[in-house]
Amino acid sequence: MTTEAGTTQAGTTAAGTTGAGLIAAKLRQAGCRHAFGIPGGEVLALMDALDSAGIAFHLVKHENAGGFMAEGVWHAEARETGSAAPGVLLATLGPGVANAVNVVANAWQDRVPLIFLTGCVDAAEAETYTHQVFDHQQLLRPIVKASFRASPGALGAMMDKAIRIALDGQPGPVHVDVPISVAEGATNEALRPLPVGVSPADLQPAGAALEAARALFAASKRPIAIAGVDAVNEDAGEAIAAFCRTHSVPLVTTYKGKGLIDEADPLALGGAGLSPRADAHLLPLFKASDCILALGYDPIEMRINWRDPWPHDAPVIEIAATPRTHGMHGVRHALASGVAPALQALGEGIPATPCWEGGEIAAAKAALAAQFAPEPEGWGPAQVFHTLRDVLPPETVATADSGAHRILVSQIWQTAVPRGMLQSSALCTMACALPLGMGQKLADPARPVVVFVGDAGLEMGLGELATLRDMGLPVIVCVLVDESLALIELKQRAGQRPNVGVDFSGTDFPALARAMGGHGVWVDDIETLAREAAAALARDSYTLLACRIGRRAYDGKF
Secondary structure: OOOHHHOOOOOOOOOOOEHHHHHHHHHHHOOOOEEEEOOOHHHHHHHHHHHHOOOEEEEOOOHHHHHHHHHHHHHHHHHHHOOOOOEEEEEOOOHHHHHOHHHHHHHHHOOOOEEEEEEEOOHHHHOOOOOOOOOHHHHHHHHOOEEEEOOOOOHHHHHHHHHHHHHOOOOOEEEEEEEHHHHHOEOOOOOOOOOOOOOHHHOOOOHHHHHHHHHHHHHOOOEEEEEOHHHHHOOOHHHHHHHHHHHOOOEEEOOOOOOOOOOOOOOEEEEOOOOHHHHHHHHHHHHHOOEEEEEOOOHHHOOHHHOOOOOOOOOEEEEOOOOOOOOOOOOOEEEOOOHHHHHHHHHOOOOOOOOOOOOHHHHHHHHHHHHOOOOOOOOOHHHHHHHHHHHOOOOOEEEEOOOHHHHHHHHHOOOOOOOOEEEOOOOOOOOOHHHHHHHHHHHOOOOOEEEEEEHHHHHHOOOHHHHHHHHOOOOEEEEEEOOEOHHHHHHHHHOOOOOOOOEOOOOOHHHHHHHOOOEEEEEOOHHHHHHHHHHHHOOOOOEEEEEEOOOOOOOOOO
16 A cells, blocks of 8 residues: 555655655655745755655745745645644755744744754764854744754654644644754654644533533623634634624634634624724723633734733633633633633523623724724725725735734725634734735635735845746735835834834835736726736736835824
């Protein structure tokens, strides 16, 4: 019987397998189909093995972008299947590893499963050969779930652990440092089946905590829920939507939780965490609630307004498969469970009753819509986002870079499904949106992708436009051009500080797009934007829409 990656019957490997070959075979066995990175002499054996195992290697211009492309692939596959293999990022020793620190930290904070393969020199050689050599593991250990150094005879066990650790609990990055001699050397290790992990769906609530939570929920007249990244990673959207609709529970999400319920639903109150104007409508609902449900909610995404958002003894039921140690808020009843099984147990036998009978939820939803309406003068960032949401198909996936535009577009862009809007919402790093969109489009080519990025964020990762060209991905890139780090400039003014280090000269983005194999156009009005966005959907190369909004365009917007 032949299995994946050229292996023979389970428990054996083909003759002549190298250490790199076994590592690649384990990744293929886990379901990995793409890897990203930049070559170096120390990882050539790993690259060759990945290719031979049927894992496509994609050359990028920076390791940071490669990690975000891997994340985009993971989101796309998870949306379609409910679960997915970890992303794979490859970097050579020294500067390659150092370049990837940002995206590894992002995977740690944003709960993204990532296998980070790095090459290194053999330990004996490192004693005297110091060129580009430093301790990769010591650098990365604070921002990974685990770090391994590959050793002959234990490669299969190491990869089994690495893959499971990356996926189990709250997902995250795992580092595997591979010495050259291990990658290139032969191994007789057997390729054994991957161990079975523990799914949050296997964790059921029980006991006194569940009964107390049920009593609290059954007596409530003003319940409200907030859901976050763990609910997304557990694929709990259908369970949450069904529970909220059955019991008339309004739902607020973090930005990563957008789409856990269709955001057009009357019970959906959109994303929270970064916009003080949105929080002004949402936080009073939590303070007025007699039963707050925290559904896979991780406040790592949230800003200062969500630190102690309710009294410490408030009637809060927290459902989390992984224990929470953040201290950001108080909890009355904690259910150590997956979100879906806990909601089933919580609502079982409790009849649906009218909630929020004073019309507070409809009023809040209407106020939010008015707060983030298009600019009355007919042009501005809000109008850009509304126009593209109207023009692009409902199934379009949006990605958003960090900056002022992200806060606004996260309020305006509505999605009906989880992972319909991708962003870095815990680490909040710049230059993530373009590679996230590229990974999404690579793994799910039928679904349109629009990338929202500020001009500074695009300039930070301009090289990946060439990668976009080389990969032939028809992504729509919408760059908001205001020639300023608008969010930081707003903070400077709010603190009565001088304008320092936030303004810069303009770049001819359409010309750059054309020079790098795409279609680029300046956009200054609704009609041009709608026309060009519609045309982009039929194009087989990428389109860059450079929307000129002017400085201080975000004043008073969020």
